[in-house]
Amino acid sequence: MNVRLIVNGEVLNAEVTTPISLLKVLRDELHLLGTKDACEQGECGSCSVLLDGDLVCSCLVMAADAHDLPVTTVEGIASDGELHPLQQALIDHGGVQCGFCTPGFVVAGADLLERNPSPTSGEIREALSGNLCRCTGYGGIERAIQSLIEVEER
Amino acid sequence: MEIVRPQNLAGVFDALELSPDALLLAGGTDSMVLVNAGALRPDNVISLRNVKELKIWDGGFIGAGVTYARLEHSDVAALAELSRTVGSPQIRAVGTLGGNLGTASPAGDALPFLAAVDAAVELVSGSGSRVMAWDEFLTGPKKNALEPGELILGAHLPDVVPERTAFAKIGVRQAMVISIASVCVTRDRAGITTVAMGAVGPTVLRARGAEEMISGEAAPSEAALDEFQRLVSEEARPITDHRSTEEYRRMAVGVLARRALERCLA
Ligand SMILES: Cc1cc2nc3c(=O)[nH]c(=O)nc-3n(C[C@H](O)[C@H](O)[C@H](O)COP(=O)(O)OP(=O)(O)OC[C@H]3O[C@@H](n4cnc5c(N)ncnc54)[C@H](O)[C@@H]3O)c2cc1C
Numbered sequence: 269m270n271v272r273l274i275v276n277g278e279v280l281n282a283e284v285t286t287p288i289s290l291l292k293v294l295r296d297e298l299h300l301l302g303t304k305d306a307c308e309q310g311e312c313g314s315c316s317v318l319l320d321g322d323l324v325c326s327c328l329v330m331a332a333d334a335h336d337l338p339v340t341t342v343e344g345i346a347s348d349g350e351l352h353p354l355q356q357a358l359i360d361h362g363g364v365q366c367g368f369c370t371p372g373f374v375v376a377g378a379d380l381l382e383r384n385p386s387p388t389s390g391e392i393r394e395a396l397s398g399n400l401c402r403c404t405g406y407g408g409i410e411r412a413i414q415s416l417i418e419v420e421e422r
Numbered sequence: 423m424e425i426v427r428p429q430n431l432a433g434v435f436d437a438l439e440l441s442p443d444a445l446l447l448a449g450g451t452d453s454m455v456l457v458n459a460g461a462l463r464p465d466n467v468i469s470l471r472n473v474k475e476l477k478i479w480d481g482g483f484i485g486a487g488v489t490y491a492r493l494e495h496s497d498v499a500a501l502a503e504l505s506r507t508v509g510s511p512q513i514r515a516v517g518t519l520g521g522n523l524g525t526a527s528p529a530g531d532a533l534p535f536l537a538a539v540d541a542a543v544e545l546v547s548g549s550g551s552r553v554m555a556w557d558e559f560l561t562g563p564k565k566n567a568l569e570p571g572e573l574i575l576g577a578h579l580p581d582v583v584p585e586r587t588a589f590a591k592i593g594v595r596q597a598m599v600i601s602i603a604s605v606c607v608t609r610d611r612a613g614i615t616t617v618a619m620g621a622v623g624p625t626v627l628r629a630r631g632a633e634e635m636i637s638g639e640a641a642p643s644e645a646a647l648d649e650f651q652r653l654v655s656e657e658a659r660p661i662t663d664h665r666s667t668e669e670y671r672r673m674a675v676g677v678l679a680r681r682a683l684e685r686c687l688a
């Protein structure tokens with residue numbers, strides 16, 4: 269069957285014959301490789317995308333069930349070749365090491381700031397609790413988000 | 423693979439008539455894990471994503487399609503608390519009460535709440551509806567009373583939910599963790615107390631002896647709380663598996679029940 273997705277504002281079509289995940293379709297059919305594939309069990313958050321406005325693990329979405337829905341991937345977070353402020357902040361605060369988890373954190377963190385521009389430390393940790401990072405120890409990631417709150421308060 | 427995405431219950435019934443064994447897909451947070459692992463390969467899928475009747479949450483009725491992200495805002499303390507502990511924001515955004523009932527895992531975190539308040543589960547099909555008590559619905563580990571051609575409409579809570587309710591669970595970390603043991607405790611104004619335990623038996627269990635003992639105590643003493651904790655541990659029927667041991671689970675569920683009760687008494 270044909271699955272029509274509205275990915276980062278663009279209508280894209282994929283042919284799907286099995287119950288494969290949205291993650292597989294994004295990466296293997298649509299060649300959007302920013303969304304990472306690691307556990308395929310909803311545990312790591314590296315595949316995070318916004319589906320119809322909700323932060324979800326794209327590995328747990330059946331692609332055929334996302335027909336006609338808007339999807340925002342990490343590629344849609346930066347605009348016109350300009351980094352999203354969170355992407356720049358992650359670079360500046362040591363929030364990126366190997367970088368594998370980074371797209372998931374960018375999508376989850378940008379979603380948090382969109383919904384709650386001044387999160388507390390507890391709210392930041394809660395919002396990022398579905399994203400695992402094996403390298404940074406999370407300190408740099410939390411500081412990156414915190415730096416954006418300070419900018420807004422000034 | 424064929425998928426249908428009906429807008430309402432009538433559409434689900436039509437689809438179930440054609441393929442009674444189709445996979446009912448709600449949030450997918452249990453089913454897609456199996457699909458990705460190659461353990462489930464449905465030929466027919468009925469998506470419940472757009473079925474509006476399943477999203478109804480109206481006081482004492484919680485539709486099967488209500489997500490944890492919504493239930494987190496419940497004014498029933500235990501329901502809000504348990505919902506906040508499920509998985510991560512990504513899981514709570516799509517994971518549903520109906521999926522927890524459908525999977526019927528002994529560790530399903532919504533189930534001790536449903537058991538503690540004596541909720542009923544409503545099943546519907548093209549030919550009618552059946553309402554059954556939670557313990558008739560949950561028949562064993564990952565087993566329930568759902569028949570081919572049926573779906574879960576939702577859960578009915580009693581008219582009056584006890585004023586004080588609390589949920590507690592323990593696992594290896596704070597977030598994103600499957601319960602090693604969990605409890606829901608309720609206590610009404612008259613002191614009538616209920617205790618339901620998760621992940622320490624083949625299904626959710628009520629600790630009836632502990633309930634009876636503590637319901638008679640208007641202002642439980644330390645000694646009464648000790649006895650309550652001991653009885654809860656005694657009534658658990660845990661096993662040792664890859665997540666924990668029988669001994670630890672038995673000890674932990676007593677401690678959790680005491681803490682939850684203390685919160686109800688505070
Ligand atoms: C990373 C991760 C963390 C998790 N953490 C927790 C946790 O902390 N606590 C917890 O309890 N669970 C947890 N889970 C398990 C899961 O999220 C829950 O069981 C959730 O309630 C499932 O709901 P769903 O809508 O995603 O179900 P789905 O996967 O869509 O469905 C699950 C089962 O229920 C059936 N079903 C769904 N809706 C209906 C219906 N209306 N009628 C009949 N059958 C139906 C499906 O056919 C399927 O068999 C976790 C899962 C993951 C991947």
Ligand code: FES
Pocket residue numbers: 304305306307308309310311312313314315316325326327328
């Ligand atoms: S790949 Fe989806 S959560 Fe890990």
Ligand code: FES
Pocket residue numbers: 363364365366367368369370400401402403404
């Ligand atoms: S930077 Fe390596 S996993 Fe996070």
